[in-house]
Amino acid sequence: xxxILTEExxxxxxxxxxxxxxxxxxxxxxxxxxxxxxxxxxxKAHEMGLGCMNIExxxxxxxLNNETMAVLIEEMAYGEAGVSTxxxxxxxxxxxIRDFGSQEQKKLIGxxxxxxxxxxxxxxxxxxxxxxxxxxxxxVADGDEYVxxxxxxxxxxxxxxxxxxxxATKDPALGVRGLSAFIVANDTPGVSRGKKENKMxxxxxxxxxxxxxxxxxxxxxxxxxxxxxxxxxxxxxxVGRILIGAAATxxxxxxxxxxxxxxxxxxxxxxxxxxxxxxxxxIADMAIEIEAARLLTKNAAILKDQGMRISKEAAMAKSFxxxxxxxxxxxxxxxxxxxxxxxxxxVEKLMRDAKVYQIFEGTNQIQRMVxxxxxxxx
Ligand SMILES: Cc1cc2nc3c(=O)[nH]c(=O)nc-3n(C[C@H](O)[C@H](O)[C@H](O)COP(=O)(O)OP(=O)(O)OC[C@H]3O[C@@H](n4cnc5c(N)ncnc54)[C@H](O)[C@@H]3O)c2cc1C
Numbered sequence: 279x280x281x282i283l284t285e286e287x288x289x290x291x292x293x294x295x296x297x298x299x300x301x302x303x304x305x306x307x308x309x310x311x312x313x314x315x316x317x318x319x320x321x322k323a324h325e326m327g328l329g330c331m332n333i334e335x336x337x338x339x340x341x342l343n344n345e346t347m348a349v350l351i352e353e354m355a356y357g358e359a360g361v362s363t364x365x366x367x368x369x370x371x372x373x374x375i376r377d378f379g380s381q382e383q384k385k386l387i388g389x390x391x392x393x394x395x396x397x398x399x400x401x402x403x404x405x406x407x408x409x410x411x412x413x414x415x416x417x418v419a420d421g422d423e424y425v426x427x428x429x430x431x432x433x434x435x436x437x438x439x440x441x442x443x444x445x446a447t448k449d450p451a452l453g454v455r456g457l458s459a460f461i462v463a464n465d466t467p468g469v470s471r472g473k474k475e476n477k478m479x480x481x482x483x484x485x486x487x488x489x490x491x492x493x494x495x496x497x498x499x500x501x502x503x504x505x506x507x508x509x510x511x512x513x514x515x516x517v518g519r520i521l522i523g524a525a526a527t528x529x530x531x532x533x534x535x536x537x538x539x540x541x542x543x544x545x546x547x548x549x550x551x552x553x554x555x556x557x558x559x560x561i562a563d564m565a566i567e568i569e570a571a572r573l574l575t576k577n578a579a580i581l582k583d584q585g586m587r588i589s590k591e592a593a594m595a596k597s598f599x600x601x602x603x604x605x606x607x608x609x610x611x612x613x614x615x616x617x618x619x620x621x622x623x624x625v626e627k628l629m630r631d632a633k634v635y636q637i638f639e640g641t642n643q644i645q646r647m648v649x650x651x652x653x654x655x656x
Contacts, residue, residue, distance in 0.1 A: 606632075
C-alpha cells in the first residue's frame with residue numbers, strides 16, 4: 279500500500295490548504311488565546327462543504343469515503359485542529375444514524391448538517407468516560423414518547439448544536455446492554471447547556487456539559503433499537519478513530535514542517551542547526567513515525583470502505599498517530615528552543631492541541647485494551 283493520492287484528493291487537499299492559509303491560520307492564535315469558537319470561519323468552511331463530508335449526495339452532502347476523508351481531515355488539522363474537530367464531530371453522530379437510523383432520521387440530520395447545523399455526539403458523563411456502561415443519564419418510555427433525565431459532560435459542539443445524539447440508559451444495572459441512542463432537538467423543553475470547558479488545547483473547539491430535565495422525545499427519535507446504544511456508539515467510534523488518526527497525523531506533519539523551516543534558518547554556532555546530526559535524527563524520527571501513522575490510518579480507512587470490521591485497525595491508527603503527534607509536537611518545541619516555548623511561534627499550540635488526541639474517543643489505554651483483546655482472540 280502506497281500513499282498515492284487521486285486527482286480528486288489532490289484538488290480537495292489543495293483547496294483546504296488554501297482555505298486554512300488564508301482564512302484560519304492567520305487568526306488561530308487570537309481565537310486560541312480567547313478560547314473562542316470561530317463561528318464565522320466555520321460558516322465559510324461549511325459553505326465549502328467541509329462539514330458534511332460523509333453525508334450522502336441525496337441529502338446534499340459530499341458522500342466521500344473514509345479514505346478520502348482521512349486525507350482531507352489530515353489537511354484540516356494541519357491547518358488548525360480545533361476547526362477540524364468542530365467540522366467533523368457531526369459526521370461522527372451521522373455515522374451512527376446512517377448505519378442504524380431510519381430514512382426519516384437520516385434525512386432530518388443529513389440535511390441539517392449540510393445546512394451548516396451541528397449535531398453533538400453525547401456519550402460521556404462526568405463519572406463515565408472510559409466505561410460507557412456506567413452511564414447514569416436515563417430514559418423511561420411514556421406513551422408515544424421517551425423521557426430523558428440526566429447530564430452529559432465534555433461534549434464537543436454542545437453549545438452550538440441544534441441536535442444531540444444522546445446515549446441514555448434504561449437501567450444502570452444493565453451496563454452496556456442498557457444503553458439506547460436518541461436524537462434530541464436542542465430546543466426541546468428541558469434541554470440546557472452547562473459549563474463550557476476552559477481547555478489546555480483545541481481551544482477553537484467548543485466542549486460543554488449538557489443537561490436533560492424531563493426531556494420528552496418522540497418515539498421515532500430512537501435510533502435503531504433499544505439496548506443497542508453501546509454497539510452503535512462503538513461502531514461509529516471505529517470510524518471516528520480513523521479520522522482522529524488522520525487529524526493527529528496532520529498535527530504531527532505541521533510540527534515536522536515548522537521544525538524543518540526553523541532548523542534551516544537558526545544558526546546559534548554560525549551554521550544552521552539542521553546541519554547537526556543530533557537535530558537531523560530528531561527530524562528523521564518524526565518523518566518515519568508520521569509516515570507510519572499515515573499508513574496505519576489509510577489501512578484502517580480502506581478496510582472500512584471495503585466493509586470490513588476494523589475495531590483493531592482503527593484503535594491502532596488512533597493510538598499510534600496520537601502518540602506520534604504528541605512526540606512530534608514536543609520535539610518541535612525542543613527544536614525551536616526558547617522560541618518553541620513562546621506563543622510567537624505555532625509549535626507550543628500544536629503541542630497543547632495534540633494532547634487531547636491521546637484522550638478523546640477512547641483514551642490510548644482503552645485503545646490498547648481493544649487491540650490486545652482482538653490480538654488475543656485471533
Ligand atoms: C476536548 C474533549 C472533547 C470531547 N468530546 C467528546 C464528545 O464529543 N462526546 C463524548 O461523548 N465525549 C467527549 N469527550 C470525552 C472523552 O471521550 C473522555 O474524556 C475520554 O473517553 C476519557 O474519559 P474520562 O475523561 O472519564 O477518563 P477516565 O475514564 O476517568 O480515565 C482516566 C484515566 O484512567 C485510564 N483508565 C481508565 N480505565 C482504564 C482501564 N480499564 N485500564 C487502564 N487505564 C484506564 C484512562 O486511560 C485515563 O488515563 C471529550 C473530551 C475532551 C477532553
